[in-house]
Amino acid sequence: MRKRLVIYRSPKEIDSLIHAFQEWNLSRSQWTHEAHLTVALWYLCYDSEQEAINAIRTGIKRYNSVQGIEITKNSGYHETLTLFWVRNVGRYLADESQNQSIVHLANGLIAKYADRTLPFSYYTRDRLMSWEARNNWVEPDLRALELETVSLK
16 A cells, blocks of 8 residues: 655645745745646646646746756756656546545645656656657657546647
């Protein structure tokens, strides 16, 4: 049985994270894998799929710009990774009860997808770390993703 992580104890904690992200004043130490997942969850809960994807994509790029993080071969915004995680968050939401609180959903999501290396189950390192994958969605080359619940375009 997977240990349930408790990152958030109240909706206010999630709202604070989202507000800091939207205002681009979230510290880099707070911009963790868990924070990325929570941002994706929040947008997918409150916006249409395409609006959520656009807001996440734009928000991360703007956050990186404000933080002075440039897109290089090895750092900065990564389109395929962003959409990979958005797809997984969307699938998670489709599988979960719609009557659960955002706190329960966020903590469950973080527990389920705590492993940051999950994309390497689907992609070779060369493909995932390519310049093409950093700038555009690329399909996995090791195994197919399950049917999507979130559009990737």
